[in-house]
Amino acid sequence: MLYREAGQFKTSYAKDQAIFPIRQDRILMAILIAIAVLGVPALASEYFLETIFVPFLIFALAAIGLNILTGYCGQLSLGTGGFMACGAFFAYKLATAFPELHLVIIFLLSGLGTALVGAAFGLPSLRIKGFYLAVATLAAQFFLVWMFNKFDWWTNYSASGVISAPPREVVPGFFLTGNDASAVTKYLFLVCFVALMALIAKNLVRGRFGRSWMAIRDMDIAAEIIGIRPLWAKLSAFAVSSFYIGVAGALWAFVYTGSVEALAFQIDRSFQVLFMVIIGGLGSILGSFLGAAFIVLLPILLNNGMLAIDPTISTALVSHIEFMIFGALIVLFLIVEPHGLARLWQIGKEKLRLWPFPH
Amino acid sequence: MTAATLERPAPPAQSDASDAPAPTPRRNFSEELLKVEDISLSFGGVKALTNISFDIRKHEIRAIIGPNGAGKSSMLNVINGFYHPQVGCITYKGQTRSQMRPHEAAKTGIARTFQNIALFKGMSTLDNIMTGRLLKMRRNFLWQALYWGPALKEELEHREKVEAIIDFLEIQAIRKTPVGRLPYGLQKRVELGRALAMEPDLLLLDEPMAGMNVEEKEDMCRFILDVNDEFGTTIALIEHDMGVVMDISDRVVVLDYGRLLADGTPDEVRANQQVIDAYLGVSHD
């Protein structure tokens, strides 16, 4: 009875097209934002912010990116890690070449650079589909990581090959990167930044671009015949998606790990983000957040759970068992709800509309 | 060759389209909207269309009929640029070209529906029809990202147009339902809605009434006639139900084995011996 839309009449199309047309959703969202901005930094310890919230937000951004490409436009990609590496190294080169440039501008520029690379690797999508395309994106993954690893120019000829992100302030007095950066600054910056990017993504997918992507996904031939050009629809999806993934890669290297290295963006990373998208729900921005939370939390819980049961267990064995449980859970999850957490959320809402009455 | 095709009558020795009497349409249309001349299309060694010529005049309802496999759908695919004929040319709105391209056809006002429904199954009815407006949306990427100001205004203008179509087709109740969940008849209606949203000059309908019951067929006939009357849209349709074809169309083209068999008003076509032979079969001894 609490979650009820009866009596809320929409008197204009604008109100009908709002992101949260139902009042209860708007209230819930406001509470969520208040908790995210005020509650979490006040209550969570430094450790929690650094190991859970920061990677969660960055992964959510990457998952939104991949969801645009795979969930909305239907193009399967296994090159996410490579594109994240692009963002990270572009950001590093920009940050060292133009020290006076503001970090946010650097992130956005490196995203734009990644968008170009992504569009270039998206070109084959015009001729090949499905799993063939997925394998083609593997070429991007391996080639990009190889390139960043092989040519010292990208690391400014550093001897060790591991380079740390230069310290920068986001607003005067608050460092976002480097040793002086506090976890709270990082967290608050990410919350605002990722929320804004998510809003933009939502706007894109419910407008003209989103509709042409979904049309291509659902039936490309029919889309072509109503006047959508597959070339532009697919390339724009690749570009926008890579932009998000590139920015996420830059954030990963600068804000989360603090060091820029190609090894952080191997093929495993691509699969990790793909899992988030699938488990969260294909074609759902909310799902990208849910999926990211799931995949970030799961290994931490498994690890701590196993150590709690047997503290003497070897780390190698822990990681193997973790692999096993992770794989089994993925399969189980796909069997229980192949449409992801976002669908579960939706079903829950439907149930809530009637609760506590059965019909 | 399968048994089914063997049962069909042998193709006529030659096309006698030129012998058919000059068409005298029920209503009078003079201005030509589209003309196909001498179209031939083949896939590898298989000939789908051979030397087809006919025209579609402004504001008429033109039916294309023929037995299964006669090349009717291929003909529509040629008109809106999905197939590219090897020979022949297409004159549309005074412009002659040897082939169309799908998005070019869409841009110049050719819309169509499909024999096997080609809706975007993951999207709602509203979104499906909105995709028909995509070509008419102009706002750039940045406004789209903000979803505010001109972009929002544009979105709402188009929403209003789409709502008018939803009202016209009487599908208000399923506005927000994903089309994958709709029954067949309604899906066909949504597909017509998507084509109408493009505000086409020429509407190509590929078996709009296939698999429908009598009431649904009557509804669909009403919509087709209303579209033709109210919006002045020219319509070319493929249909197997002869009753419907004879009732609503102004002129009829008959294809068989990829050849033009007859072309004229429903009455003329009905009286044509070759058409009767093609449909009923004829013994050749």
Place this chain on the structure above:
Amino acid sequence: MNASAIKNIGGWAIGVPLVIALVGFAFQGLASVNSSFFFAWPYFTEVLIAGLLQGVMYSLVALGFVLIFKASGIFNFAQGSMVLFAALTMVGFIEMGLHWTLAFVITGFVMALVAVGIERLVLRPLVNQPHIILFMSTIGIFYFLDGFGQTLWGSDIKVLDIGIPKTPMFVGKGMFEGGLLINSFDLVAAFVGAALVIALAVFFHYTRIGRALRAVADDHQAAMSIGIPLKTIWVVVWTAAGVVALVAGIMWGSKAGVQFSLALIALKALPVLILGGFTSIPGAIVGGLIIGSSEQLAEVFLGPLIGGAIQDWFAYMLALVFLLFRPQGLFGEKIIERI
């Protein structure tokens, strides 16, 4: 085998040597321009043969993929971890003191059990789901088998020795000065691969279950409607893929040791599949040979020019460029889109 493949044998017989010769001449030309670029025909041939034999190994892994894709339309990402799991299990039994033939038979049974398990626990509940969901579930299996195998048998690098000679041999002394250096192990691998392909081809074309399999590959529902037991077919296919994985695991394991990276060589089978097509057994072989040889040639001759280790991505790039010109793969028919 594939009809079009046989029809074009004449073309292949002329085309393939021509391409190889052209690549050779291109390298020779490059060497005459750039003095740091080393080229000699016997060396070229040696690298080419080594690459071809390496390609056979890729084909062995790709075969498992093809089997499963043909019969169920599932893109089985777990094939690589099946290779690792099979090899680990085999080594485990040998370490228990069993003779390798006995270990082979027991491991074959274990792989059949794995197949039954996958069919029961994963595929059956997921029947009729979209392909991407099935693909994701095989990635889940990939993680599971990786973890399971290493939990059972440990993660140290193990030696698998079933007595295949590894002595280098010199052949063709008459043709080239000093002859060509070939590893006899690679030759054995090539023979095993050929035997496996012939066995599979016979199985597919001349047995009742093979015919049923091809029907299932064409259309699940149609096959079910004429009474083909889909579930049995899937168990058979996954078992066959498991045995293929076992053979591939033995070959790779005796060559490079049994370790985690074995699961990742499966990725190299993907460009092979792209070249050959997901459903073509001869395609998997030819694709493997092309990928293996061109990768080897590129690494040895072109690698030094641009920094080396181009083996990491060359195969994928080759597949990508190839797809741009021929999206249907080597043996695929040109697709006519219908609407």
